[in-house]
Amino acid sequence: MNSLWIRNVRPMAGAPLDVLVQGGRIAALGPSLQVPPDCAIEEGGGALLLPGLVEGHTHLDKTLWGMDWYRNEVGTRLSDKIDNERAFRHASGHDAAGQSLALAQAFLALGTTRLRTHVDIDTQAGLRHLDGVVCTREAMERLGQQIQIVAFPQSGLLIRPGTAELLDQAMKAGANVLGGLDPCAIDGDPVRSLDVLFGLAERHGCPLDIHLHEPGAMGAFSLDLILDRTQALGMQNKVAISHGFCLGDLAPAERDPLLARMAALGVVLVTTGSASRNVPPLMVCRHAGVTVLGGNDGIRDTWSPYGNPDMLERAMLIGLRYNLRRDDELDVALDCVTHAGARGCGFESYGLVPGDRADLVLVDAQTVAQAIVARPVRKLVVAGGQVVARDGMLN
Amino acid sequence: MNSLWIRNVRPMAGAPLDVLVQGGRIAALGPSLQVPPDCAIEEGGGALLLPGLVEGHTHLDKTLWGMDWYRNEVGTRLSDKIDNERAFRHASGHDAAGQSLALAQAFLALGTTRLRTHVDIDTQAGLRHLDGVVCTREAMERLGQQIQIVAFPQSGLLIRPGTAELLDQAMKAGANVLGGLDPCAIDGDPVRSLDVLFGLAERHGCPLDIHLHEPGAMGAFSLDLILDRTQALGMQNKVAISHGFCLGDLAPAERDPLLARMAALGVVLVTTGSASRNVPPLMVCRHAGVTVLGGNDGIRDTWSPYGNPDMLERAMLIGLRYNLRRDDELDVALDCVTHAGARGCGFESYGLVPGDRADLVLVDAQTVAQAIVARPVRKLVVAGGQVVARDGMLN
Structure with missing residues (x-):
């Protein structure tokens, strides 16, 4: 399974950072990650990052x-x-x-x-x-x-x-x-x-x-x-x-x-x-x-x-x-x-910290509250480390 | 104000018919209308027609x-x-x-x-x-x-x-x-x-x-x-x-x-x-x-x-x-x-019968109930006889 690098997202509306996904899991989150070679890249554009x-x-x-x-x-x-x-x-x-x-x-x-x-x-x-x-x-x-x-x-x-x-x-x-x-x-x-x-x-x-x-x-x-x-x-x-x-x-x-x-x-x-x-x-x-x-x-x-x-x-x-x-x-x-x-x-390995299964949702919203009341299009959905949907549509 | 002919819509999920709009009002509804010359035409495609x-x-x-x-x-x-x-x-x-x-x-x-x-x-x-x-x-x-x-x-x-x-x-x-x-x-x-x-x-x-x-x-x-x-x-x-x-x-x-x-x-x-x-x-x-x-x-x-x-x-x-x-x-x-x-x-001239102000909404839905629960995109909005919006966007 390939690595995936998601740039410039805000986990739970926090500070912008990047996410590195490897082997289906979150490998690292941070502002200045070392990106491995042959890594697929997704531009988050400052989107709000939610767990699946x-x-x-x-x-x-x-x-x-x-x-x-x-x-x-x-x-x-x-x-x-x-x-x-x-x-x-x-x-x-x-x-x-x-x-x-x-x-x-x-x-x-x-x-x-x-x-x-x-x-x-x-x-x-x-x-x-x-x-x-x-x-x-x-x-x-x-x-x-x-x-x-x-x-x-x-x-x-x-x-x-x-x-x-x-x-x-x-x-x-x-x-x-x-x-x-x-x-x-x-x-x-x-x-x-x-x-x-x-x-x-x-x-x-x-x-x-x-x-x-x-x-x-x-x-x-x-x-x-x-x-x-x-x-x-x-x-x-x-x-x-x-x-x-x-x-x-x-x-x-x-x-x-x-x-x-x-x-x-x-x-x-x-x-x-x-x-x-x-x-x-x-x-x-x-x-x-x-x-x-x-x-x-x-x-x-x-x-x-x-x-x-x-x-x-x-x-x-x-x-x-x-x-x-x-x-x-x-x-x-x-x-x-x-x-x-x-x-x-009882779903395991759930969340947004390293080691958790990489189930990720990106939406354009300033805050969690806005994501709930506006229910914006899902820009990107990652499930088990793989990009499965963009803009509300399955790949 | 120009005339408008909307073809093939189902008022309140009823039988398909056409709507003729003249002078900002509903002039006629029916299955086989006489269409005046120089009439703008909108194809309803069997959409559900609701009043504004x-x-x-x-x-x-x-x-x-x-x-x-x-x-x-x-x-x-x-x-x-x-x-x-x-x-x-x-x-x-x-x-x-x-x-x-x-x-x-x-x-x-x-x-x-x-x-x-x-x-x-x-x-x-x-x-x-x-x-x-x-x-x-x-x-x-x-x-x-x-x-x-x-x-x-x-x-x-x-x-x-x-x-x-x-x-x-x-x-x-x-x-x-x-x-x-x-x-x-x-x-x-x-x-x-x-x-x-x-x-x-x-x-x-x-x-x-x-x-x-x-x-x-x-x-x-x-x-x-x-x-x-x-x-x-x-x-x-x-x-x-x-x-x-x-x-x-x-x-x-x-x-x-x-x-x-x-x-x-x-x-x-x-x-x-x-x-x-x-x-x-x-x-x-x-x-x-x-x-x-x-x-x-x-x-x-x-x-x-x-x-x-x-x-x-x-x-x-x-x-x-x-x-x-x-x-x-x-x-x-x-x-x-x-x-x-x-x-x-107390809004007057409201409804879907001839003489009412032509306030019309078209959505793709089989029934009124479906329009409510699915809230589909508004295909066409007519206000006071004029087409003002398509697919959820104002003209």
């Missing part, structure tokens, strides 16, 4: 990205959306391989070099969607994008007998993380549901990512059960709670002990910054020591027409949701889609 | 759009933001004329052909900002963009003696609408504050647009006082409430009688769809008969770094805030920045 962006929660497998417009006439209940989607995907033969690849490429073109995607596993589709996304993961790995696949029981675990067995097969077939879903509201038997789920995780020695939409006291109850099992099984630093809306509903007296337990157990929280629901309080969670990472959730699918693979736009939406206006507050919004994202998903 | 977009609430005069990045270190209280801004504008000599023109042009390039802007009137700046925006209004009128100017006592009315006299002068100097601000929380004397404000409105025979940030019961109290005066002075269909956050706080039993009175008096509501505050319930307000229009509020100013002059993005943010997912729900989000916007501000 991190998508902490999306659903590559179910997107309709680039397809004909899907007219959404879906009901309002969670079960309406779940049933509608499973039926649509079955009837339409929706192609998880091609669709996930198209969206992963669009993510990369916009600077996302690490990505966690959930993939539906259910008794109607079996492992079909997983197989497609595994192909996408391999294809994108060659472009330097790292994808984690969560085997996700979108239609429920206990309520659709046979799902646990499919999740077990999914982990053997290449999923990286085991997913869970509302043990009360969907599965209807929280203790048994979580026992089955944690049993599978223990058997596979894999991390967990549990979608917890349950509100208020119900969500707090489920979260407590999750934390109990995390502790009992020694799964510290291996469990993520996605959404966790209940933490936005609870009074501090009920919320804060849960946050303290999450922090102590290294349980992280994934948020989209939903504008239409109570959300966990970002700054309170961070102050309590809980890592909060950002994600889009589904992008243009049968659930919702919104979304796109721009993690700077997600940072903006998180900023708007949490009323982050000061520049120092917007640094937190960026953290959700960079360092906290990588830490929360 | 409407910005119902912005602050052209205070934007930092296009300037060096302003580092926001402002405190969290409303008064912090007000005092910081007034001091900054005074010390920096911020140029309301040049800045408002730059932002108004950017609005037009993105398809906004009608726009209501608030302009700060205070005892430190006097009418300086107004004078600048009046120049912008004249310049943009020549490009076919209609601007309404609200003389807005941003720093308070009673609490800064001399402001009422300045508002009086502002109305004589060309403002179209009189603005108000939190009669309890800022002015501290709601009855006298509103009496002075409505007295000025009566003298000038002008509409009112009152920024009501006050929460809960306090906001409901102020709103009641406003509705009393609207009724007593016969100002039906002439009063707008901007923000009206209190309507998002109140229980239905307190809220619904206020909405019924607003509907009966033709008092409209302007929302940004704020993601970080309780907001008036959009669908409930509409079902009660209250016109709800959309606005950006400030765009990249000392209050907030967010925002841009794309009303399709504002429609998206309103859609996200109110969880509008179905295509028929997204039609409502568009309505907030089109027909409801025009109706709420």
Whole structure:
């Protein structure tokens, strides 16, 4: 792998310097580097340098990205959306391989070099969607994008007998993380549901990512059960709670002990910054020591027409949701889609210091805050040490 | 003024047809028009045709759009933001004329052909900002963009003696609408504050647009006082409430009688769809008969770094805030920045039927919902019958 010398960039809006990339990693940063011979050169032109962006929660497998417009006439209940989607995907033969690849490429073109995607596993589709996304993961790995696949029981675990067995097969077939879903509201038997789920995780020695939409006291109850099992099984630093809306509903007296337990157990929280629901309080969670990472959730699918693979736009939406206006507050919004994202998903060698994997994004912006609110074109994207995109387009 | 024939467009995603523009107005729409000689021709290529977009609430005069990045270190209280801004504008000599023109042009390039802007009137700046925006209004009128100017006592009315006299002068100097601000929380004397404000409105025979940030019961109290005066002075269909956050706080039993009175008096509501505050319930307000229009509020100013002059993005943010997912729900989000916007501000001859002013926007989108979530480049913008922008750039 050739060396790459990127001239005149401002890491996180700091002083201008050059970056030397060798062997896929950041070899050096500084104002007056020794440049090796035969080194490819990129002129940064004073651009803002960000580490590769991190998508902490999306659903590559179910997107309709680039397809004909899907007219959404879906009901309002969670079960309406779940049933509608499973039926649509079955009837339409929706192609998880091609669709996930198209969206992963669009993510990369916009600077996302690490990505966690959930993939539906259910008794109607079996492992079909997983197989497609595994192909996408391999294809994108060659472009330097790292994808984690969560085997996700979108239609429920206990309520659709046979799902646990499919999740077990999914982990053997290449999923990286085991997913869970509302043990009360969907599965209807929280203790048994979580026992089955944690049993599978223990058997596979894999991390967990549990979608917890349950509100208020119900969500707090489920979260407590999750934390109990995390502790009992020694799964510290291996469990993520996605959404966790209940933490936005609870009074501090009920919320804060849960946050303290999450922090102590290294349980992280994934948020989209939903504008239409109570959300966990970002700054309170961070102050309590809980890592909060950002994600889009589904992008243009049968659930919702919104979304796109721009993690700077997600940072903006998180900023708007949490009323982050000061520049120092917007640094937190960026953290959700960079360092906290990588830490929360367990992506390694992440950052902008020598030795880190060379995942780099250049944008014309004076400050981090400006990059978030203006979401400028990605001038250059480097993934795993290679230039993969210019001006928003993959090479 | 020459005739213009726009071929093959789909008004509001309907069947393809042609549009004939004559004398600045829509002369005809149909599948097989008689085209007059010497008619300029634009090929629509099957694009979605929208009426010119409407910005119902912005602050052209205070934007930092296009300037060096302003580092926001402002405190969290409303008064912090007000005092910081007034001091900054005074010390920096911020140029309301040049800045408002730059932002108004950017609005037009993105398809906004009608726009209501608030302009700060205070005892430190006097009418300086107004004078600048009046120049912008004249310049943009020549490009076919209609601007309404609200003389807005941003720093308070009673609490800064001399402001009422300045508002009086502002109305004589060309403002179209009189603005108000939190009669309890800022002015501290709601009855006298509103009496002075409505007295000025009566003298000038002008509409009112009152920024009501006050929460809960306090906001409901102020709103009641406003509705009393609207009724007593016969100002039906002439009063707008901007923000009206209190309507998002109140229980239905307190809220619904206020909405019924607003509907009966033709008092409209302007929302940004704020993601970080309780907001008036959009669908409930509409079902009660209250016109709800959309606005950006400030765009990249000392209050907030967010925002841009794309009303399709504002429609998206309103859609996200109110969880509008179905295509028929997204039609409502568009309505907030089109027909409801025009109706709420009192812009006349608005729409897509023969006789309406020819304010037209073409985008490549299959549906209205797609136009909102994807915010495609504006292929063509026609304002007052003239082509003013192509592919997002002014001619």
